[in-house]
Amino acid sequence: MLYVEDVDLTPNPQALKFILNERILNFETRQYSAKEEAAADPFAQGIFDIEGVESVFYMDKFVTIEKNKDANWGQIQKPFISFLKDFDKNLIPKEKGIKHLEQDASELLKKINEVLDTRIRPALAGDGGGLEVIGLENYTVKIRYQGACGTCPSAITGTLAAIEGLLRRDVDESIEVIPA
DSSP: OOOEEEEEEOSSTTEEEEEESSOSOSSOEEEESSGGGGTTOHHHHHHHTSTTEEEEEEETTEEEEEEOTTOOTHHHHHHHHHHHHHOOGGGSOOOOOOOOGGGTSOHHHHHHHHHIIIIIHHHHHHTTEEEEEEEEETTEEEEEEEEGGGSOHHIIIIIHHHHHHHHHHHTOTTOEEEEO
8 A cells, every 4th residue: 555654845835745655666757747648647647636736746656746826735635645545556557668768879868867867866856856858969958857846946947057067067068958
């Protein structure tokens, strides 16, 4: 049975990170910004059925829920805890396998992902979020924030600049990072 072990605040005032008692995904991340996007995922769909939920991000042993500005956490937390208690974890869609952009990608993209995997993604996960590289053209890296980071004001400005600075220092000084 799934249950919430702890709840963490995130830098995004509209998002909370719910730490679960067991792992629900081994290596994938799942991000849904709207209920329609989650049509094939009963776990995310059930969370979206809770009034006030704006987005759902989950990976490993946590779920980050972003609420709309008019909702309060009291109306979301109790139904979420009840949903978890009754949800059959086997209904979570199976992971497709380790997704490596590197398989057919350039050496530059491999280096970028190595830095992101070791230095950036663990920190973002600690705040209830994630980061996906969705493209590389010349030296411009296009990223998409996930979870609590998706609409967090600091992710859009400060974190983006920090990621770019790190990649310029550790990979190539010509790299530019832009949000999707």
